[in-house]
Ligand SMILES: NC(=O)C1=CN([C@@H]2O[C@H](COP(=O)(O)OP(=O)(O)OC[C@H]3O[C@@H](n4cnc5c(N)ncnc54)[C@H](OP(=O)(O)O)[C@@H]3O)[C@@H](O)[C@H]2O)C=CC1
């Protein structure tokens with residue numbers, strides 16, 4: 263039985279993850295963590311054996327997997343805590359800084375502990391990123407547009423940033439057009455990662471969506487994925503919880519364990 267600790271259990275993704283864990287054979291929700299919660303199982307409709315924590319230092323090592331859907335400013339500390347306590351991290355939270363990611367890769371390597379940081383657990387987004395990497399070899403001019411629900415706390419999305427990194431790693435930047443626009447309205451061209459423009463839209467009604475626009479001489483290619491429901495992430499989370507203990511290092515991206 264895989265004993266799971268879920269960080270961010272009161273949030274939108276946390277609630278979906280509880281349902282996944284409760285309905286999947288071979289895993290059990292043993293602990294939950296959210297810094298602003300109260301220790302009242304009935305209030306959150308949690309079985310009495312589920313331990314509730316509202317501070318990291320209360321948590322013991324009695325867990326196999328740490329699932330994290332919290333906030334960008336908490337995810338590094340949480341992941342570090344999990345690795346240091348030999349709990350396999352399954353990290354969905356976006357917004358981790360590159361230098362923090364590198365540090366955690368090293369820490370997990372030293373401990374030979376398996377874990378995953380997944381910018382996106384949805385198959386459509388994983389495939390979009392793969393296809394974007396392929397397209398960037400032939401179309402060096404590309405822009406990323408992500409669209410999310412208005413409650414999203416970070417911009418751009420972790421997926422969009424990762425897509426921009428993949429495009430940058432696969433294209434020949436010297437062949438890309440130089441952007442010499444003058445912004446009459448500040449921010450009109452979005453943000454850039456290594457010269458790849460990234461635009462973030464926040465609107466009610468949206469869940470999580472991304473387009474990558476590639477432009478060439480007289481032609482264009484558009485890739486698009488849509489997560490219409492947060493349930494779309496749960497297959498990926500399930501696979502990650504089941505497979506993470508088989509790894510002996512930290513991987514970035516769901517594609518590495520599919
Ligand atoms: N990789 C993927 O496939 C996906 C990733 N995400 C990412 O997951 C994260 C959570 O998304 P979502 O559920 O929509 O967000 P919510 O805002 O709905 O939930 C955030 C959760 O984090 C908790 N929290 C707040 N502050 C802290 C802290 N300092 N330490 C630990 N926990 C904290 C909140 O608790 P409280 O209510 O007590 O404040 C709440 O339980 C985001 O980063 C999002 O981008 C989302 C969807 C898919």
Ligand SMILES: O=C(O)C1=N[C@H](C(=O)O)C[C@H](O)C1
Nearest residue numbers: 356381382414419420421470
């Ligand atoms: O906050 C969200 O909703 C999502 N966050 C992740 C991200 O930042 O990429 C994954 C997905 O886009 C949904």
